[in-house]
Amino acid sequence: MRRKHLVGVVVVIFLTWNVLMYYMLVSRNPGKVGAVSVQDQLRNLQGDIQRQLSHNSDLLQQLRKFREQKQSEKLDKEIRRTPHPIDTNSVVLPILLIACDRTTVSRSLDLLLKYNPNKKRFPIIVSQDCGHKPTADVIQRYVSEHGIQHIKHPNTTDIKLPWPQRKFQGYYKLSRHYKWALNQVFHTFNYSAVIIVEDDLDVSPDFYEYFSATFPVLHQDPSLWCVSAWNDNGKVGMVSDEADLLYRTDFFPGLGWMLEKSTWLEIGPKWPDAFWDDWMRHPDQRKGRACIRPEICRTSTFGKKGVSKGLFFEKHLKFIKLNDKFVPFTKKDLTYLQKDKYEQYFMKLVKDTPEVTVSEAMSGHKSNMKALKIIYSTKDEFKSTAKKLGIMDDFKAGVPRVAYNGVVSFMYRGQRIYLAPPSNWKGYDPKWS
Incomplete structure (x- = not known):
């Protein structure tokens, strides 16, 4: 109502001003009206109106900026506002499944429905x-038979891109x-949190249990900003059998993840x-916050082909271990x-x-120890060691995959390895990539 009132006032001012301008011009110098041609009067009137329209345009632009500033201030207040106490053990956690053109979305839906408590x-x-x-x-069958909701992105047009970026059309x-789907969840449906999956993911039997138990931790700890079901180094042979083991990580994992409306x-x-x-992994977004991630993945992907054209699938993703045990996380502290x-x-x-070299770790001479630590000081040292031990060796905004305070934890031949920075570590270097 306030916005409509403001627009109405502007329109009234605009019309009133132009009426006054007209009468002023017509009544100007009444003794000389006969000496001035109608054409000259119209030309003068046109010039004055154009100047006034330009002035009005500037005024409207200022009003828009004022409105945007007020909206921004309102949003900032909403973000900073202390959330009302909620029952974190019963809050509704919708599953948002992002789909496109895979009819095998039925595989994902079948498991999501099978394990849904x-x-x-x-x-x-x-x-x-x-x-x-x-x-x-395919999706409509699940709507009629299981009562799921099916929403459709209204804009399926191609995005105009310059030639070098056209090959990334799918990513755009x-x-x-x-963005549209998350706005629907939070602004149209007004949910307070969401669990996001895609149409090429299998889920574990304790998928819902995992997110139910970790939501209270996420909600109550401002140093966390997501919970993920994914471990980037979660390949068979590189994880322990401790299905209940959870970590904090500075690396945004994705692939089945939860965030709050705030x-x-x-x-x-x-x-x-x-x-x-990758944008989520930038320091400007992460702001020093971490995510929760599991030792053993609660999702795995069967989507060999997608916008990434099967990147990493044959060499890495298809070897990810999906947890097959039910862990009663909600009963754990x-x-x-x-x-x-x-x-x-x-x-x-x-x-x-105990600290060892990568050669000592690979030799097996200290396999009697529960865990070993390998120190890296440079980007090249990390990448070299990671390749030798078989873990992901890349960085995003300077953060290695699954790292927390620079430490990457994984299993190698049945032994826990911590690939860690030196004790005088100063933090991530965004130039490491």
Whole structure:
């Protein structure tokens, strides 16, 4: 109402001003009207009106800026506002499944429905892009038979890109779809949190249990900004059998992840045009916050082909181990994941672990020890060691995959390895890539 009133006032001022200008021009110098041609009067009137329109345009522009500033201030207040106390053990956690043109979305939906313990607490929303009718028909079967929701991205047009970027069209469309779908979840459906999956993911039997138990930790700890079901180094042989083991990580994992509305209110307005996951890993977004991730993945991907053209699938993704045991996380005390407790415990554990060289670790001569620590001081040292031991060796904004305070934890031939920076480590270097 306030905005409509403001626009009405501007329109009235505009019309009133132009009427006054007209009468002033017509009545100007009444004794000389006959000496001035009608054409000259019209020309003068046209010039005055154009100047007034320009002035009005500037005024409207200032009003728009004022309105945007007020909206920004309102958003900042909403983000900073202390959340009302909620029952974190019963808050509704919808599953947002991002879909496009895979009819095998049925595989993902079957598992999500099979393991769903409470459809009211975990409603399933499929957001479809692409306008692919065969996929839409598959999803509609689940709407009628299981009561899931099917929403469709209204804009499936190609995005105009300069020639060098045209090959990334899929990444631009995916980012556009994510933004629209998350706005639907948080602003249209008004949920307070969401669990996001894609149409090429299998989920574990304790997928819902995992997110149910970690949501209270995420909600109560401002140093966390997501929970992920994914371990980038979670290949068979590189994880322990401790299915209940959870970590904090500075690296945004994705691939089955949860965030709260307060976080979306912060990052949604500046959402990128493409490569949204790498954008999330930038310091400007992460702001020193961490995610929770498991030792053994609660999701695995069967999507060999997608916007990444099967990148990493044959060499890495298809070897990811999906947890097959049900862990009763909601009955466990997960407060150890809170920042102060976790850093005191985890960093002491790494500090007290015997240090060896990569050659000593690979030789097996110290296999009787529970864990070993290998120090890296440079980017090249990290990459060389990672390649030898078989873990992911890349960085995003200077952060190695799964790292926390620079430490990467994984299994090598049945032994825990901590690939860690030196004790005088000063933090991540964004130039490491």
